[in-house]
Amino acid sequence: MHVLILGGTTEGRRLAELMHTARPRARVTSSLAGRVAGPRLPGGGAVRIGGFGGVEGLTAWLRDHGVDLLIDATHPFAETISFHAAEAAAAAHVPLLALRRPGWVPTEGDDWHEVASLEAAAAALPRLGRRVFLTTGRLGLSSFAGPGTEELWFLARSVDPPAQGTPLPARTHLLLERGPFTLEGEREVLRSHRIDVLVTKDSGGAATAPKLAAARERGIPVVVVRRPPVPDGVRVVAGPEEAVEAVAGGALGA
Structure with missing residues (x-):
């Protein structure tokens, strides 16, 4: 076989x-x-x-x-x-x-905002925060480079850098890391970069879930893209x- x-x-x-x-x-x-x-x-x-x-x-x-x-x-x-x-x-x-x-399931204390696409996630951000932790991967970064996000600051995490020429949000800092991630590490990311909103895909699994717990602890809203x-x-x-x-x-x- x-x-x-x-x-x-x-x-x-x-x-x-x-x-x-x-x-x-x-x-x-x-x-x-x-x-x-x-x-x-x-x-x-x-x-x-x-x-x-x-x-x-x-x-x-x-x-x-x-x-x-x-x-x-x-x-x-x-x-x-x-x-x-x-x-x-x-x-x-x-x-x-x-x-x-x-997929992930929200628990008590979570402030989740579920959307159908990366574009919808970008549109939801201005009313939720100003310093964005973007964990949707390098291939979707251009979705956050359109009108309405000019005043936002993005911490974009991915395994590899985006391809040359990829449109990026006007104010973007790249964080090249590969999971799995720890709760303590995610706490430090949110604290040191003064993050006030998190964006993630509903990927599920334990390797990248600690960011959700860290956001819950700090009362940070999470924009979740449905799979x-x-x-x-x-x-x-x-x-x-x-x-x-x-x-x-x-x-x-x-």
Whole structure:
């Protein structure tokens, strides 16, 4: 059996390792998009880096490499590749499973403002604060460079710097860091930069959750971008262990 994991996440790496251990006779390939320099690699199976060339390219790869099962373990906001995976799996007649970590849930003391997009997040900021901790990644920075944000100051955190020529907010300080982050570290970021509003995507998971607790402690409003939906008809599991159980149970035809 050949399993292709669309990865690049903590869960994707863990899944590759579990599959490699639980089904040692299976061939496991993890595919990483290559958008992050020096990506963390899984400890089991083969790895390929780079895109497929859209739906047609992924469909051809599935057929040419005899893939028996496709698992989408990409970031919850990697909407394009998730929909490409659904179309390619259907075209190649390959079972598809989506692994999605649960989203965050507000608790007592949180001041969350949920929005549908980065553009909507940018529009909400002027009424919420002036010093923004922006944790939505480098690819969405241009969404905050439009009219209405000129008076705001941004601390933009990402793993890698934005591509040359990317429009940035007028007053931006880049903070290049890779998670996981600690609560004490996030407290210090908010304090030292005098942050009064946080912007995040609902990525879920523990690695970047401490910023939410730090914001709650300081009474800082949080603008939360809702995650896009999983394509219709795709089975979803919440964690790597559940994905391995689904494969072992044979319900996916692999």
